[in-house]
Amino acid sequence: MATSSAIEALKDALKALPGVGPKNAQRMAFHLMERNREGAKAIADALNDALARVTCCQRCNTFCETELCEICVNPKRDQGLLCVVETPADLQALEQVGAYQGLYFVLMGKLSPLEGIGPEKLAFRRLNTLVAESEIREVVIATNITAEGETTADYTQQMLAPYDVKITRLARGVPVGGELEYMDQRTLAAAFKDRRTSVE
Amino acid sequence: MRVHQQRAYILVNRPYSESSWIVEVFSREYGRIGLMAKGARRFKSKLKGALMPFQPVLLSWTGKGEVPTLTSAEIDQTDYNLVEHELRGDALVCGFYCNELIVNLLHRHDPHAALFDRYHSTIMALSQAKSEDVLPLVLRRFEQVVMKETGYQVNFDYEVDGKTAIQNEAYYRYQPSQGFIRVATPQRMTFTGRVIRSLNTDSREGLSNLEVSQGKQLMRDILAQTLGRKQILSRELFYPKHR
Structure with missing residues (x-):
């Protein structure tokens, strides 16, 4: 039953959101039209605005509104350190910790053959050029600890191997506050494999 | 339908909602199926470590329909060592290659016990490969069995x-x-x-x-x-x- 072609189009458009199916899309569309037209306007404006202004940083590939993002132009950042992450969300998570003072590079995804994502769909070429042309002494690979993330890490590592840079990988191990008794086996095994010398 | 402690491998995890995964599974007796792993993406979930590809697991699930619900998952350590048998580098890519063959050539709900056993020994062989030169041989052998088992011999x-x-x-x-x-x-x-x-x-x-x-x-x-x-x-x- 098509009530209005505009509402049908809105429902179809809302299905682009992750985890939103036909039922949810309809609920959202009716809610916006029935009771929250102001909110709908705000969403529409914000979306248009974001689409018009958000681009990718020319250096690190994360989302930003200028040619270079705030992190890349910040002179206090260590220009010799480069952290490779999968997504801008990962970058955000690391930034919130505040433990890292170097620069980033965002691949915009992970290698996943079963989802049809090969190296060509990620920003490997730009990363290669960046490492080749900049004064980077250490690349920290901070992809997820999943099969796809590890493949992405191995690929990155092989690609950067010819350059004279130190390549490191985020440590895998026991989380802070973790009790060994309740730890999942995979994590515990990884923690054992990646154990380090206790004396600094 | 309830299934208990079924030998299986995870082929791929796909996020479903904020907290769950739909896992694509290759099980020994039920073939390739999809299972809903509720809450698996949560921080405290103990399922995460068990739902990684390239390690033998024992899965239990319940429910009818196209995507039953996963009720338990544990790593099957009968002949699998968590530290020694981890796939990395080229062997890991070879593992993905095997998974692609399985996903593309096997129909869902079509059991292939012999192919499952070969898949298991292939993953073991990949993880223990002493040099990269053996990897192609392992893959060729696996390709043959896939072709034979799926009727494309x-x-x-x-x-x-x-x-x-x-x-x-x-x-x-x-x-x-x-x-x-x-x-x-x-x-x-x-x-x-x-x-x-x-x-x-x-x-x-x-x-x-x-x-x-x-x-x-x-x-x-x-x-x-x-x-x-x-x-x-x-x-x-x-x-x-x-x-």
Whole structure:
């Protein structure tokens, strides 16, 4: 039953959101039209605005509104350190910790053959050029600890191997506050494999 | 329907809502199926470690319909060592390649116990490979079993008629969904009998490097024809070697 072609189009458009199916899309569309037209306007404006202004940083590939993002132009950042992450969300998570003072590079995804994502769909070429042309002494690979993330890490590592840079990988191990008794086996095994010398 | 402690491998995890995964599973007795892993993406979930690909797991699930609900998952450590058998580097890419073959060639709910056992031994062999040179051999053997088990078997010993044995020194071309046809002189896309017959054995002894790579190319062509429009992407994941 098509009530209005505009509402049908809105429902179809809302299905682009992750985890939103036909039922949810309809609920959202009716809610916006029935009771929250102001909110709908705000969403529409914000979306248009974001689409018009958000681009990718020319250096690190994360989302930003200028040619270079705030992190890349910040002179206090260590220009010799480069952290490779999968997504801008990962970058955000690391930034919130505040433990890292170097620069980033965002691949915009992970290698996943079963989802049809090969190296060509990620920003490997730009990363290669960046490492080749900049004064980077250490690349920290901070992809997820999943099969796809590890493949992405191995690929990155092989690609950067010819350059004279130190390549490191985020440590895998026991989380802070973790009790060994309740730890999942995979994590515990990884923690054992990646154990380090206790004396600094 | 309740299923208890079924031997299986995870092929791929796909996020479903904020907190769950739909896991694509290759189980020994139920074949390739999809399972809903509720809450698996949560920080405290203990399922995460068990739901990684390339490790044997024991899964229990319940429910009818296309996607039953996963009720428990644990790593099957009967002959799997968490530290020693971890896939990395090229072996990991080979693992993805096997998964792509399984996902593309197996129908859902179609049990293949023999193929499951071969998949298990393939993953074990990949994880224990001492050098990168053994990986292609492991994959060729797996490809053969996949083809055989999914009904796309190719006869590497006899010509199309099924009677005339393939001769080592003669030349043949491959006719899709039929088999090998002898040709008088070598042309583009023809192979010697020696290369063809080598695809039916585990050994590459007596074969030159060129012949091994011809065998690989032939198998790749046959697989490409079998897969039709589906593409195998894992090959692109090997970073070109600097030699």
